[in-house]
Amino acid sequence: METTLNPARHRALQRYEDRTPTSRALHEKACRIVPGGVSRNTLAFEPYPFATAEAAGAHLTDVDGNTYLDLVNNFTSLPHGHGHVPTLEAATAELRRSSAVGTAHVLEAEYAAELRRRIPAMETLHFTTTGSEAVGLAVRVARAHTGRVRVLKFEGGFHGSHNEVTQDIATRAPLAPGTAVPARPASAGLEPTTTVTGVYNDPASVHTAFARWGDEIAVVVLEPFLGNAGLITAEQPFVDAIFTAARAAGALVLVDEIQALRARVGGAHMTWDHTPDLVTVGKIMGGGFPLAAFGGRAAAMATLTGADRVIQTGTFTATPPSLAAGRAAMDLFGADVYDELDRRTGRLRAGLRSALADAGLPGYVSGLGSMFNLAMSAEPVTSYRALRSADVELLADIRLELLNRGFLIMPRGTGCLSTAVTDDDVDRFLSAVGESIRVVVATSPHSQEASC
Ligand SMILES: Cc1ncc(COP(=O)(O)O)c(C=O)c1O
CATH class of the missing domain: 3.40.640.10 (Type I PLP-dependent aspartate aminotransferase-like (Major domain))
Known part of the structure; x- marks a missing residue:
């Protein structure tokens, strides 16, 4: 692990490693035969991606027995989650x-x-x-x-x-x-x-x-x-x-x-x-x-x-x-399902905006239909230029806190809902977002500057 990381990130990474020792061992073994440990670049993240043992509905269970609400859905490809x-x-x-x-x-x-x-x-x-x-x-x-x-x-x-x-x-x-x-x-x-x-x-x-x-x-x-x-x-x-x-x-x-x-x-x-x-x-x-x-x-x-x-x-x-x-x-993915997922994801997008506003943290939430994205930017992210000036370190801190609480979104801040995600799941996700943002604001020197 890098020793130059801010102390809050360092502690969060340590928590992740403590929860996922089997994934870590598997990653080290995989790296000896699969360059980078996984064949898809998009799956790699620091310090290593956890390995899934089983997936059902909206949830993944990793090889150490941790469960995650899966808002990645194999990079948006699962309309109904796992095992539909x-x-x-x-x-x-x-x-x-x-x-x-x-x-x-x-x-x-x-x-x-x-x-x-x-x-x-x-x-x-x-x-x-x-x-x-x-x-x-x-x-x-x-x-x-x-x-x-x-x-x-x-x-x-x-x-x-x-x-x-x-x-x-x-x-x-x-x-x-x-x-x-x-x-x-x-x-x-x-x-x-x-x-x-x-x-x-x-x-x-x-x-x-x-x-x-x-x-x-x-x-x-x-x-x-x-x-x-x-x-x-x-x-x-x-x-x-x-x-x-x-x-x-x-x-x-x-x-x-x-x-x-x-x-x-x-x-x-x-x-x-x-x-x-x-x-x-x-x-x-x-x-x-x-x-x-x-x-x-x-x-x-x-x-x-x-x-x-x-x-x-x-x-x-x-x-x-x-x-x-x-x-x-x-x-089983007709107009009524699109409408329902849009409503549920719309509630999630609105909840993300409220969580940011409550913490006084500048951020931009976008998305259409069953997709959402969080970018840590004070200005509207309507251009690639605006996205590039967003604070990716702050986003990484929030995502890591979410991961440690059992919620999986993409490292780039994107997520999506399958029909297996319930309104209760959305509520639990939003409360984890609120906690994660509070922890990051309270402990990260980087984000304290950003929120001043
Ligand atoms: C817009 C878009 N086009 C093309 C692709 C490539 O599809 P695949 O990964 O199935 O090759 C992707 C994959 O993420 C995509 O999002």
Whole structure:
């Protein structure tokens, strides 16, 4: 453990380590064979992530027997929490028939039709195993359809691990307003791309990108809210600028709803006046199983067929258990469920604001539908620049206190509710937030400065 940490953080980390000795031993063992101890970067946090032994409903139990209210939900992908019986029964019934087949399967077109009913912009669609594959293939389709190669994305936007979009995800120095630049890789080992990065929620940046590269841009990749960065929501003038510029230049617009499908039935774009050319979905639509999809205008998706086509492969694409689980989970995730979760999460968001106000701590709470995000910032976090100036140390202190009380949110301050989370769970979470903030304010020299 670092000895330069403030004493309050040091004590909180010590409490975490005291509660999780088996997780620590497992982590040390894993690090000898799995660099970093886990295969997904997002799961790693200091001093080490606890290991789950079992999950049920809204709760996780770790290998030391501690329980946590799970507001991470496998990074927003579990609509009904863990062990949802109708989803498991549907998946198990299929599993008994076949776990995976190298043939066509009846469930594929059936679930595709249900997705199109919810998301009319997906005139036709293909399934994939992951969201990363869905985005990568949608970009390929856009390139094949337009005969161009450039992608325009926005800083802070996370769209999976495909090369073209693994760019400018968490840059420390935000772009200047009104600018758009050749993208900067967000990972070592990436080959150079032609991607351009613009400023989220900044119509002037969109104009700059199109003025400079308009006749080269194949597709604009847009997330309705920055799921990886403060849940900053796309404002209408920004959305209008993208669709207007793309239409005028002959570029396509890909709306990445992989997380935002949690916002409302059919995805967050359903309230816009514009219809996306391409849409990607994933996470909750798999019901907790590996499944995602991309689709859009039939004319563009037609590039997936014919002699000179976009090639899609994938041994475990759209396995029958995943299709069955996704369909069963989403059949129980209709408009009424969205409304109920929005109400419950809205109460949670309001409670977070009250807890901050009671402690006199500046903070900004955002979120849509069943999602929430806490950023320790006195100014509204409506831009990536504002998010970057938020106090991440203060957030880390609060999150660690919550973890020690049995509440799991993402290190970046984001959480989400599954249908397994009750109003009582929300109340218990809010009271733990109040206690955590009080402890942090009282003991952290850092936060005492911040609250003065
Ligand atoms: C908006 C968005 N797009 C794409 C992805 C990539 O999906 P996957 O992790 O399934 O590859 C994610 C994952 O978090 C995401 O949030």
